Amino acid sequence: MNAAISHRARSLVAYSYDDFPVTTGQLDLRGDNSPPLSPEFARPIALPTATVASYGEVRGEVRLRTVLADLFGVHRDQILVTAGGSEALLLALTCITDHGHLIRMPRPAFPGFEQLATILGLRVLPYAAAVGEVPRRGTMPVLICTPHNPTGLITSPDAPGRSGGWVIWDLSHMTTSGTRIAEFTAEFGTQDIAVFSLSKLLRLPGARVGCLIARDPALLDAAVRAKTHLSMSTSCLAQDLALRVLQDPTATHELRTRTELFADHRARILAAVAASSSLRAVAAADGTHIYVETVDGADAWQRLAGYGVIGIPGHVFNGTTREVRLCIAQPQQIIDAATNRVRTL
Numbered sequence: 001m002n003a004a005i006s007h008r009a010r011s012l013v014a015y016s017y018d019d020f021p022v023t024t025g026q027l028d029l030r031g032d033n034s035p036p037l038s039p040e041f042a043r044p045i046a047l048p049t050a051t052v053a054s055y056g057e058v059r060g061e062v063r064l065r066t067v068l069a070d071l072f073g074v075h076r077d078q079i080l081v082t083a084g085g086s087e088a089l090l091l092a093l094t095c096i097t098d099h100g101h102l103i104r105m106p107r108p109a110f111p112g113f114e115q116l117a118t119i120l121g122l123r124v125l126p127y128a129a130a131v132g133e134v135p136r137r138g139t140m141p142v143l144i145c146t147p148h149n150p151t152g153l154i155t156s157p158d159a160p161g162r163s164g165g166w167v168i169w170d171l172s173h174m175t176t177s178g179t180r181i182a183e184f185t186a187e188f189g190t191q192d193i194a195v196f197s198l199s200k201l202l203r204l205p206g207a208r209v210g211c212l213i214a215r216d217p218a219l220l221d222a223a224v225r226a227k228t229h230l231s232m233s234t235s236c237l238a239q240d241l242a243l244r245v246l247q248d249p250t251a252t253h254e255l256r257t258r259t260e261l262f263a264d265h266r267a268r269i270l271a272a273v274a275a276s277s278s279l280r281a282v283a284a285a286d287g288t289h290i291y292v293e294t295v296d297g298a299d300a301w302q303r304l305a306g307y308g309v310i311g312i313p314g315h316v317f318n319g320t321t322r323e324v325r326l327c328i329a330q331p332q333q334i335i336d337a338a339t340n341r342v343r344t345l
């Protein structure tokens, strides 16, 4: 008998930015092209031998959890440091579902959501995120991304109702600038779980640091058990870098400036789409993405690419080819050139 690849693994579809290459003269609006937040990224990290010669705490380093707890307005025992937002999502889904269960997930959405659902053998009941649909809490767990990738829509913590079943909140695209995150999680009950990634506005995708936040001690204990022998502890080097960046005043100041700059970029790209005759966009309110569709139903990626504006096609987010995602976290001159091109479409 031939050794076979599992059905689950065979059904996974994964894209990378390289599937949508940018050639000379084209504008790259595929992902965040902003520089790192601070020079802390370039400083070498020297850890004591004892630190790297043993596994770290599965929950994460106390100093990092303390800083994250402050950001999220929770106790440090309610934080689990993870290998990126992806592991936080995997742990959250693992702890609240069993094989064959139904879960509400947004479409379009970050492709990792449905990929993890496939890996865990879950059945996805999608909801229409681009028109602002928010499922109610119930017997079925719900996953909500706010600010939403790829539409930039935001959902308030009470939108799915205050009591009922589990809600996983993906806050990966929320800025850590100011008190927004803590105000958001202040509304959380025991059936709310937040996942967060330091890969996005904090610009640490290569460090692979994220976290899971929950108020239910049983859920946290289950997530710690699941992380043990999965990734064990998150890399000590990466946690040290994350701590430095979170505590660095230059990075904090730069993040505040950047958040304001992106609001300006968002308004300008949205205005350019509104001025065009063949495109329309979801009314993004936050985050770093704009979700655009063609009025006549034609392939949006092709239409924009024909004018040298390269985004990511909607089907990557389990949306349609009529849609395309543009990332507004770009240098000023790219936004200037993109607005000029989009306006004429």
Ligand SMILES: Cc1ncc(COP(=O)(O)O)c(C=O)c1O
Residues within 6 Å of the ligand: 083, 084, 085, 086, 087, 110, 112, 145, 149, 170, 172, 173, 197, 198, 199, 205, 208, 209, 210
């Ligand atoms: C909404 C959302 N959640 C989670 C992730 C995964 O984050 P990480 O790169 O830290 O695993 C991403 C990455 O793009 C994302 O957009």
